[in-house]
Amino acid sequence: MSRHILYCKKCSEYTMSEKCSRCGSVALSNKPAKYSPEDKWGKYRLKYKKEAELQ
Numbered sequence: 001m002s003r004h005i006l007y008c009k010k011c012s013e014y015t016m017s018e019k020c021s022r023c024g025s026v027a028l029s030n031k032p033a034k035y036s037p038e039d040k041w042g043k044y045r046l047k048y049k050k051e052a053e054l055q
């Protein structure tokens with residue numbers, strides 16, 4: 001069993017896969033991105049959020 005639990009902000013659901021099984025968006029680590037090496041996802045998330053709000 002994987003311990004790598006990711007989180008889809010769009011669905012507010014946890015998922016084990018890198019992509020949300022419900023909406024297909026990128027699932028993110030549910031850790032604070034402040035000093036995470038995955039900070040690059042922060043930009044992606046903001047961009048995605050804006051696009052999602054326009055739909």
Ligand SMILES: [Zn+2]
Nearest residue numbers: 008011020023
């Ligand atoms: Zn989702």
